[in-house]
Structure formats: C-alpha cells, structure tokens
Amino acid sequence: MTKNFLTRTAVFAAGLLLSTVALANVGGNLQQSGVDLNDKASLQRGAALYMNYCGGCHSLKYIRYARIAEDLGLSEEDVMANLNFSGGKIGDHVISAMTPEMGVAAFGKAPPDLSLVARVRTSDWVYTYLKSFYLDETRPVGWNNTLFVNASMPNPLWELQGVQQPVYGKKDATGEMPVEGFTISQPGSENAQQFDRTVRDITAFLEYVGEPVALKRQNVGVWAILFLVFFAFIAWLLKHEYWRDVH
Numbered sequence: 001m002t003k004n005f006l007t008r009t010a011v012f013a014a015g016l017l018l019s020t021v022a023l024a025n026v027g028g029n030l031q032q033s034g035v036d037l038n039d040k041a042s043l044q045r046g047a048a049l050y051m052n053y054c055g056g057c058h059s060l061k062y063i064r065y066a067r068i069a070e071d072l073g074l075s076e077e078d079v080m081a082n083l084n085f086s087g088g089k090i091g092d093h094v095i096s097a098m099t100p101e102m103g104v105a106a107f108g109k110a111p112p113d114l115s116l117v118a119r120v121r122t123s124d125w126v127y128t129y130l131k132s133f134y135l136d137e138t139r140p141v142g143w144n145n146t147l148f149v150n151a152s153m154p155n156p157l158w159e160l161q162g163v164q165q166p167v168y169g170k171k172d173a174t175g176e177m178p179v180e181g182f183t184i185s186q187p188g189s190e191n192a193q194q195f196d197r198t199v200r201d202i203t204a205f206l207e208y209v210g211e212p213v214a215l216k217r218q219n220v221g222v223w224a225i226l227f228l229v230f231f232a233f234i235a236w237l238l239k240h241e242y243w244r245d246v247h
Contacts, residue, residue: 030147033127035204037214043072046205049198051083053156054114057103060094062115063209068094071208071215107141107152118203119210127203130157131195134164134182146179161195162188 036042047068065088069079076090084090086097100110118126129147133155136144141154146166155161163186168177190198208215 029128030122030124031128031131033123033203034200035123035127035207037204037208039204040073042201042204043208044074045198046201046203046208047072047074047083049202050205051085054202055085055094055096057096057098057111057153057156058114059096060115060209061113062093063212064091064093066090067212071212109152111153114206114209116210118207123203123207126206127199130199130202131161133158133161134166134179135185136166157195157198158188160188160190160198162186 065079065084066076068074068083069076069090074083080090086095088095096111098106098111103110121129125147129145132145132147133143134146135142139150141152143151143154143158144166145151145153155164162184164182165185166179167181167183169180171177188195
C-alpha cells in the first residue's frame with residue numbers, strides 16, 4: 001500500500017516538473033488565443049492571411065493544397081487562384097518560393113517550416129508572438145519581439161497592426177530596461193479588435209495545419225459515443241433476456 005502510494009506520488013511529481021519545464025520553454029505570460037477549430041470561416045480567413053503574409057517565406061511541408069481545399073470547404077479553383085502563389089499543383093505540398101539560400105541572404109538564416117509550430121509552441125504562444133513585435137532600430141531587421149527576443153524575423157503584419165514602439169520599465173539588476181508595454185506610433189489599416197481577429201485566424205489555421213485530422217476526429221468522436229450508447233442499450237436488453245428465466 002505504502003509502496004504504491006509512493007510510486008503514484010513520484011509519478012505525479014515528475015509530471016508536474018515536466019509540465020513546469022514545458023511552460024518555461026514556451027514562455028510565460030501568454031495571451032489566450034481563443035482559437036475555435038469549428039469556426040470554418042476563421043480557418044478560411046486564416047489560410048488566406050497566412051499565404052499572403054507568411055507563405056512567401058515559410059513552408060508548410062506536411063500538408064497539401066488539396067487537403068486544405070477538402071478540409072476547409074474550398075474548391076480546388078479557389079485554392080489555386082487565391083492560396084497558391086508558388087506555382088505548385090493542387091496535389092503538391094505547400095512549399096515557399098523562398099529557397100534556404102535566399103533566406104540566409106535576407107535574414108541571416110533560413111525561415112523555418114511552420115507545419116508544427118502550433119503543436120510545438122502552443123496556439124497561445126503563436127498568438128502572443130505575432131502581437132509582440134516592436135520597432136528596434138538597433139537590430140539589422142529593424143524589429144524585435146518581447147516573447148522571442150532577437151528573432152531574425154521582421155514583423156510581417158506591421159501594415160495591419162501599425163508600428164509598435166516599446167514602453168520601457170525601470171532598469172533591472174542586470175542594468176537592462178524591460179519592455180512593459182507598447183504604443184502605436186504609426187496606425188495600421190486595422191484597429192486593435194480587427195487585428196486581434198486577424199492574428200487569431202492565422203493562429204487557428206496553423207493549429208489546423210499541425211493536426212488536420214483533429215477536424216475529423218471530433219466528428220468521429222460523436223459517432224463513437226453514439227455507438228457506445230447503442231451498444232450499452234443492446235447489452236442491457238440481452239442481460240435482461242438472459243436473466244428473465246433465472247428470476
């Protein structure tokens with residue numbers, strides 16, 4: 001009894017430690033993305049926004065254009081005309097037109113594939129990251145990010161969001177002044193509410209790309225539950241029939 005209790009306690013403690021480490025790895029103070037994979041309109045908007053603002057540099061090598069069309073309720077013609085800017089075929093994977101060599105020349109490193117970024121980092125991390133760029137003229141790319149400090153990527157959505165300037169706090173023990181907030185020095189084409197929806201839509205699309213089967217798994221889950229309920233009813237009738245003569 002004592003041995004089993006100690007074993008369960010050790011497993012719980014190990015799980016708690018791993019969860020804490022995982023949270024530290026993805027960063028704290030994350031904003032809630034509010035992603036809803038059942039919102040097909042959000043996924044469709046997110047696909048268009050991603051292809052227009054992110055797809056020029058970042059590939060999605062684990063998903064095909066045809067799969068996006070099928071899952072998001074789009075025709076192949078719509079996908080090829082509005083989401084495919086690399087010249088690929090409908091059955092091809094979503095590969096950026098930017099080669100790794102071009103990425104190194106432009107940013108100092110090749111832009112990563114983003115197929116699994118929402119699964120690795122979480123959707124809240126992606127959402128917060130896209131909202132955390134600020135102007136930093138001391139850096140070669142001209143931008144920095146409070147969640148991913150010294151990221152090599154410039155803000156791809158600055159025309160929508162506007163130009164964020166940092167609001168610095170007091171110096172810490174290391175002499176650094178932490179960024180405690182932002183001000184918009186140059187308004188973008190969207191207000192704050194509109195930009196939140198834009199980032200949420202992109203995040204939803206990336207969450208979908210990380211696990212496309214999640215859309216169908218929810219539907220399968222409903223049918224599985226209905227089957228179990230029906231099976232339980234049949235089993236109850238069978239038990240009642242078997243035990244009728246015994247009583």
